[in-house]
Amino acid sequence: MERLKQALEEFMAGIEQDPRICLSHIGVFSVLLHSREEHGGVEPFPIHREQIMKTAKISSTATYFKIIRQLHEYGYIFYQPTFNRMSQSKVGISRNVQTDNHKVN
Numbered sequence: 001m002e003r004l005k006q007a008l009e010e011f012m013a014g015i016e017q018d019p020r021i022c023l024s025h026i027g028v029f030s031v032l033l034h035s036r037e038e039h040g041g042v043e044p045f046p047i048h049r050e051q052i053m054k055t056a057k058i059s060s061t062a063t064y065f066k067i068i069r070q071l072h073e074y075g076y077i078f079y080q081p082t083f084n085r086m087s088q089s090k091v092g093i094s095r096n097v098q099t100d101n102h103k104v105n
Contacts, residue, residue: 004037007093011076020074027056028067029076032091044080044090 011029015021031052039045053064068091072079078092 003041004033007033007036010095014076018074020070024056024058024063024067025071025076028052028058028064029071031055032077033093035091036093043092044078045092046088047091048088 015026035047036043036045049064058064068079071077075094077094080090082089
């Protein structure tokens with residue numbers, strides 16, 4: 001639980017000064033943190049697109065992929081996509097968030 005709290009605090013500190021982050025990013029990131037805990041905190045952990053979309057209240061697949069890609073590009077997560085329907089994509093939560101203006105350790 002301490003690891004969850006630390007990751008959330010780091011994310012909140014990072015987004016406070018990051019104008020690129022919107023509510024959809026926050027929702028998806030929160031669901032990813034919860035998913036990580038459900039997988040025992042092991043990283044990278046498998047993700048289920050449908051479940052993340054449902055829980056984060058995202059109805060568009062295009063929006064989901066945009067948000068996941070941006071969280072990866074912005075350094076909040078590490079996204080390992082799979083293009084095989086028989087395999088799951090994996091995600092890791094970043095420890096050092098870099099934004100345009102600052103770095104959060």
